[in-house]
Amino acid sequence: MTFHELVVDPFVQFAFMRRALAASLALGVGCGPIGVFLMLRRMSLMGDSLSHAILPGVAVGFLLAGFSLPVMTLGGLVAGLLVALLSGASARFTVIKEDAGFAAFQSISLAAGVLIVSTKGGNVDLLHVLFGSVLAVDDAALLLATGCSSLALLVMAVIYRPLVIQCFDPAYLRIAGGGRADPWNMIFLALVVLALVAGFQVMGSLMAVGLMMLPAIAARFWARQVWTMMVAAVLIAMTAAATGLLLSFHFSLPTGPAIVLTAGAWHLFSLLFGPRGGLWSRLKPPARHREN
Amino acid sequence: MRRAIHLDNLTLGYERHPAVHHLSGVFQEGSLTAVFGPNGAGKSTLLKGILGLLPPLSGAVRLVGIQRRDLAFLPQQVELEPDFPMSVLDAVLMGHWRRRGAWGALDRELRQQAVAALETVGLSGFEKRAVNALSGGQRQRILFARLVVEDAPVILLDEPFAPIDAQTTADMLALVHRWREQGRTVIAVLHDLEQVQRHFPQTLLLARRALAWGPTEQALAPERLEQARSMSAAWNDHAPWCRKDPP
Numbered sequence: 040m041t042f043h044e045l046v047v048d049p050f051v052q053f054a055f056m057r058r059a060l061a062a063s064l065a066l067g068v069g070c071g072p073i074g075v076f077l078m079l080r081r082m083s084l085m086g087d088s089l090s091h092a093i094l095p096g097v098a099v100g101f102l103l104a105g106f107s108l109p110v111m112t113l114g115g116l117v118a119g120l121l122v123a124l125l126s127g128a129s130a131r132f133t134v135i136k137e138d139a140g141f142a143a144f145q146s147i148s149l150a151a152g153v154l155i156v157s158t159k160g161g162n163v164d165l166l167h168v169l170f171g172s173v174l175a176v177d178d179a180a181l182l183l184a185t186g187c188s189s190l191a192l193l194v195m196a197v198i199y200r201p202l203v204i205q206c207f208d209p210a211y212l213r214i215a216g217g218g219r220a221d222p223w224n225m226i227f228l229a230l231v232v233l234a235l236v237a238g239f240q241v242m243g244s245l246m247a248v249g250l251m252m253l254p255a256i257a258a259r260f261w262a263r264q265v266w267t268m269m270v271a272a273v274l275i276a277m278t279a280a281a282t283g284l285l286l287s288f289h290f291s292l293p294t295g296p297a298i299v300l301t302a303g304a305w306h307l308f309s310l311l312f313g314p315r316g317g318l319w320s321r322l323k324p325p326a327r328h329r330e331n
Numbered sequence: 332m333r334r335a336i337h338l339d340n341l342t343l344g345y346e347r348h349p350a351v352h353h354l355s356g357v358f359q360e361g362s363l364t365a366v367f368g369p370n371g372a373g374k375s376t377l378l379k380g381i382l383g384l385l386p387p388l389s390g391a392v393r394l395v396g397i398q399r400r401d402l403a404f405l406p407q408q409v410e411l412e413p414d415f416p417m418s419v420l421d422a423v424l425m426g427h428w429r430r431r432g433a434w435g436a437l438d439r440e441l442r443q444q445a446v447a448a449l450e451t452v453g454l455s456g457f458e459k460r461a462v463n464a465l466s467g468g469q470r471q472r473i474l475f476a477r478l479v480v481e482d483a484p485v486i487l488l489d490e491p492f493a494p495i496d497a498q499t500t501a502d503m504l505a506l507v508h509r510w511r512e513q514g515r516t517v518i519a520v521l522h523d524l525e526q527v528q529r530h531f532p533q534t535l536l537l538a539r540r541a542l543a544w545g546p547t548e549q550a551l552a553p554e555r556l557e558q559a560r561s562m563s564a565a566w567n568d569h570a571p572w573c574r575k576d577p578p
Contacts, residue, residue, distance in 0.1 A: 204428065209410070211428070218383020264417075
């Protein structure tokens with residue numbers, strides 16, 4: 040089998056592969072930078088929480104309108120934002136911390152979602168919502184994924200400076216603003232929800248987290264600065280998306296897990312051999328050092 | 332009108348227990364005040380109250396001639412994220428936030444100000460270095476450089492010399508004196524008695540309540556220090572309700 044047959048032909052011959060490629064590349068571009076900030080803010084598990092949180096919204100949308108993409112998307116968006124808002128508010132106004140708030144509300148949300156889907160739909164529907172169906176992406180789903188990813192990327196660019204400041208000195212912006220609560224954290228959480236909602240139709244709400252976090256964490260081992268880490272995360276996500284799709288095509292594997300596992304392989308490789316703090320770089324002392 | 336920070340019968344605390352109890356007094360414009368006291372005396376809590384991060388249980392912080400956003404703050408290093416991958420110059424440029432906000436351009440002049448601030452704190456040539464690769468003392472110098480860039484009329488320092496060596500402390504103390512000469516108000520939470528006696532003309536001796544507030548020599552009289560040492564750090568869960576509070 041030639042390189043052309045292996046890599047190019049599947050996309051040239053099949054429109055569903057082209058759409059799947061475009062959608063998953065767009066997701067990689069939108070999710071990578073967000074994942075980097077989640078990781079740097081020590082909120083890596085927050086994406087997972089929010090992915091569970093959007094489920095009941097999607098389920099309600101499904102109950103109201105069947106497999107209607109706009110309604111399910113809107114439902115997911117509303118549920119995710121609600122959980123983010125409630126978790127943020129409970130951390131701000133009560134004694135619990137944000138992670139505890141997320142753990143609590145995502146559990147409630149997930150249980151509600153499973154209950155709704157199980158009662159009114161079948162297991163197949165539930166699997167579709169949880170794990171998506173990247174090869175069944177139609178034009179509407181493609182537009183949704185690319186639109187949400189583009190919007191998430193643009194907003195990230197707009198709030199980049201305050202996000203960086205908050206990562207380094209969490210109280211600084213509040214103090215500089217005279218003690219008032221600053222909006223940046225909420226905007227950022229809304230972006231996480233937006234990116235996950237963009238991914239749910241393509242990869243399912245659970246698999247979308249993988250494409251968000253694995254490239255971001257892997258990028259930590261290759262880049263030193265925030266922006267280079269974001270670029271690395273996007274590149275890793277895109278290569279994982281394309282490679283995962285091809286693996287899925289040639290070996291008849293489910294596509295979402297194939298993409299996420301490819302990103303996982305990137306992560307394991309980085310963990311072992313990444314030059315910035317990977318296991319190998321820690322175990323093997325450098326051969327030379329400078330005088331000063 | 333002279334700028335000042337008035338504390339009007341201020342009580343700050345957690346879960347209805349006071350950490351700072353019925354504190355009244357004024358930080359005058361251009362004053363250099365040490366807030367001194369044992370662990371658990373409410374020193375950092377007082378700074379949080381002044382910054383508006385902690386609402387009072389009773390009383391008020393009244394700012395005269397200044398706004399809350401005119402207050403600059405040097406936090407304790409434990410409140411920062413030291414592993415965050417950021418360059419030294421970017422950390423100092425953060426100090427332009429009040430003037431430039433989220434989208435204002437950081438032009439050459441502002442960058443030069445940040446470079447000059449790094450020179451002031453003895454970190455020339457460190458601009459491109461990563462903050463997470465520096466020592467605790469060097470990171471503290473970065474925070475001082477950020478304060479220089481902020482150019483605020485009131486500066487609050489929370490244990491600014493705790494993580495640094497003698498030379499760095501001396502350098503940063505010189506900077507604090509320069510701020511005072513420029514007419515800025517400086518309030519610093521400190522633990523080193525000798526440092527306070529040598530460098531800070533005003534002292535607030537705090538042991539949840541003000542034991543003394545005034546010229547350092549009088550505020551840190553031996554009997555007052557003894558009183559501060561005997562402060563009970565633990566809450567009494569069954570303490571009666573404070574009678575000074577409104578019903």
